[in-house]
Amino acid sequence: MKKSLFLLLLGLSGLSAEQIRSINFNGLLHLSNEVAKEISGLKIGDTLSGENTDKAIINLFKQNYFDDIYITSDGSGNVSINVKEKPSIARVDLKGVVTNDKTAIQSLISIKPGNMYDELAIERTKEKIRQYYESKGYFDTVIDVEKQAVANSDSSLFLTLNVNRGENMIIQKVNLVGAKIFDYSDIEPVVANKSREFMGWLWGRNDGKVKLFELPTDPLRIQDKYFQKGYLDATVSSPYLNAYFDNYKADLTYYVTEGKPYDVSSVSIKAPEYLELDNNKIIKSFKLSAGDRVNSERIRRDMKILDDLVADKGYAFVKVYPNTIKHEENNTVEIEYEVEPGEQVYIRNVQVSGNERTVDRVVRRELYLTEGNLYNRTDLQDSIDALKRTSYFDDVEIKEEMVDANTVDLLVDVKEASTGSISGGIGYGSSDGLLLSASLSDTNIFGSGMKGVVSVDRSKDELSGQIGLTNPRIFDSEYSLGGTLYANDRDWNNYKEKSYGFNLTLGRKLTRNLSASLSYVIEQSKISGMNRILIDEVGYKEGRNLKSSLIPAINYNSTDDYYLPRRGILSGLSTEFAGLGGDEKFIKLRSYFNYYQGLKDYINYDLIFRYKADFGKIWDNGYVPINEKLYLGGIRSLRGYDSRTVSPKIQASNKQWYETGGEISFNNSVELSFPIIERVKMRGVLFYDYGMIGDSKLNEIKRQSTGVGIEWITPIGPLQLIFAKALNPASNDETSTFEFNIGRRF
Structure with a gap:
């Protein structure tokens, strides 16, 4: 701009005041003459002067389009504004950047194709790229800008940003100077910047990389750790990062003053009377009571309890403040929760x-x-x-x-979610060999909320299929209606079964979490190939059987997610009354109970605890065929054992064992689910299964297993890979070490 003003002075030095008769632009490429003239502020009829030409140049420079501007006149009022436009950016390339970083950087940088080339914008872009890598722990990142003119054009440029990513700064040691109550191992779980562990490159180990943008908040995390133990006077300094750029290693130091711990002397609530809060009852429900050691985490939970109670009365924007009065002479503190409800909403x-x-x-x-x-x-x-x-x-x-x-x-x-799925499963059993299953299902057909399924299961000894359709909310009411057609052809160890049937279920939602249903089942089955010992000793029959039954059921569901619950209970109870006509006459009770609890609020890690239990009991009212008896084993009950093989058995003269089925069974499992790759919703699971089954006594047969697995919510449905180990198999048990399933709740 200095050059332009100098040229302006030269151009006007010999001019006397003159009236502008015409205004012409030389060198415009992207702006029209009319727009440029309007921006300059010069108008025909004005008197040409140093003041208005200076202002015209400044106005034009503000548009950030030009590298140079100067104004000349022929002395007769014909003014020429000579400009040199900045070149436009035709293309921006990033080099030296991995694919995952490339997308993020492209969203950050401000220079885009079509923009005018601007050195200030280039410097801002380079700084953003450096900051991006520093946030990921890379220091001394260098960005070179390469400019190349587009062929046959002086007004367009190809820009290439050559990125030489810096090195990771690795924290060797974290020092807590002045700390006595806590050492590094105590604060390590809560801080973002951690020291490198041995084999830090391994998943689950601390790599020690500096997270620059987390450094300012780490002292607050450490301080809150002290507050959770009652040290209300604790202070933690800003972090001191002593970096060695010759080897990109660093020491991180915090200076800590701890003070003494405080106990709670009293807890009270200050709230407007019109809220009609039962303060004594609320205080009894609090996690922190008089006499307890002060704990900031419990204070936050108590605030949430009080906040929710007031918000349930319509005060959506209620605010709760914990006022504390410290008594340093005896290290106690009074806590008063002050409620500002605002207006009902x-x-x-x-x-x-x-x-x-x-x-x-x-x-x-x-x-x-x-x-x-x-x-x-x-x-x-x-x-x-x-x-x-x-x-x-x-x-x-x-x-x-x-x-x-x-x-x-x-x-x-x-x-x-992707509710429509093609699901499949595969497993291997010591007797059944390869187990395959496939289904086409959708829990939200055409977005209507209706559920449908077509499935087929195949193994060496089994072929089964079903077609089902359910409307969970008929006409958007509290009622549901569903039906299933099914057929099975199974070749079990001790008999062959062919069956087909139909069930119809009418349900109603009773409360938000409780529902009831009534099902009718009619099924024709044919039993054949049974060993004589099952007929002569146990009393089973071959041939056709007709079952006609009613099944009332009640179910409770307070979980917070369909496939991966982190909170709530899923339970149910059903009783099948067979004997409304037909040959089969029995009563079968089935119940289940699943409990889910996420532990992140307690241990700051996304661990999910699960407990699952199932109970079954049959009463013989005339005849119970072998295919209606109770069995354990398989991915749905007792992992590590082949499906339906954990059962009372009888040995024939050929030394072969045959399952007779049980009349009472119980199985339960304890599971811990933990994240593996969170961004793709992949988790791991550790489990322990225990089951019992018998004819008259529940504990006649006891089996247990343990194992690990992978849980993955894929685009085609939830996937489970199970590796199980039977812990106490009998010599006549059939075990399975690997199972695979898609489409089932975790």
Whole structure:
């Protein structure tokens, strides 16, 4: 710009004041003359002067289009504005960047094809790339910019950003100077910047890489660790990173003052009387009571309890403040939770988004808050859980958007799951050989919420299939209706079974989590190939049997997700009454109980604890065929043993053992699920299974197993790979070490 003003002075030095008769531009490529003239501010009829030409140049330079500008005049009022435009960017290439980083960097940089080349923008881009790599622990990243003119064009450039990624700064040691209560091993789980462990490159080990943007918050994490132990006077300094750029290693130091721990002397609540809170009852439900050591984590949980109670009364934007009064003379603290409820809030509109396939009414029928309702936090959370339990959505978020002091809009944002799937499974058993299964299913047909399945299972000894359709909410009511046609052709160890049948189920939702159903089953079966010992000694019959039965059932579901629950209970009880006509006469009771608890809030790690149990009992009211008896074994009951092979047995004269089936059974399992690759929803699982089965006594046969597995929510459904070890197999047991399944709840 200095050059341009100098030329301007030269051009005007010999000019006397003159009136502008015409304005012409030389060198414009991307702007039109009219637009450029308007930007300059010069107008025909104005008197040409040093002041207005200076202003014209400044106005044009502000557009960031030009490298050089100067103004000349012929002395007769014909003004020429001579410009040299910056070249435009035709293409931007990134080199030296891996694919995963490339997408992220492209979203960060501000220079794009079509932009004018600008040195300031280039420097900003280089700084953003350096900051990006520093956030990932790479220091001394160098970016060179290569410019190449486009062939046959002086106004366009190809830009290449050559990125030489720096080196990782590795933390060798973390020092806590002044700390006595905690050492590094105590604070290691909560801080982001950790020292490198031996074989730090291995998954699950600390690699020691500096996370620059986490450094300012690590002292707060350490301080909160002290607060959780009652050290309310504890202070932690800013981090001191002593870096050695010759070998890219560093020591990290914090200076800590601990103080003394405090105990809670009293807990109280200060809230407006119109809230009608039972303060004594609420305080009894708190995690932190008088006499306890102060714990910041428990304080936060108690605040959440109080916040939710007030929000359930319609106060969506309630605020709870923990006021503390410290008594240093005896190291106690009074805690008073002050409640500012704000105004009661009603729902104005409910807006649903993200449901590209699922129709709005299918989403809305699961909501417990709708237009005109008083806001309720529990209803909001129950709505989220109900939507997740449908299996239609991978994620659900409901946001409150304030309209005014007394009304909010609810924004229901759903991320649809892949509900239609082609599922399959494979396993191997010592007797059955290769086990295959396949199904075509959809839990949300055409976005209607209806569920359908067509499946086939095949092994060396079995061929079975089914076709089913269920409407979980008939006309969006609380009633459900479903039916299944099925056929089986099985060749078990001790008999052959061919059966086909139909079941019809009518259900009703009783409460948010409780439902009841009544099913009717009619089934024709044919038993053949049975060993004589089962007929003569046990009393089973060959030939055709007709079963006609009613099955009342009740089910409870408070889980927070369909495939991967982290919270809640899934349980049910059913009783089958066979004998409404037909040959089979018995009563069969089945019950199950699944408990899920995520442990992240307690240990800051996404570990999920699961307990699952099943119980079965049969009463003989006339005749129970062998195919209706109870059996254990397989991925659904007792892993590590072949399907249906854990059972009372009888030995024939040929020394072969035959399963007779049990009349009472119980099996349960304890599981721990942990993340492996979170971004692709892959998890690992450790499990222990234990089961019992018998004729008259439950503990006649006891079996147990343990193992590991992989759980993966894939685009075609949830996948399980199970590696199991039978712990106490009998000599006549049939075991299985590997099983594979797609399409089943974890």
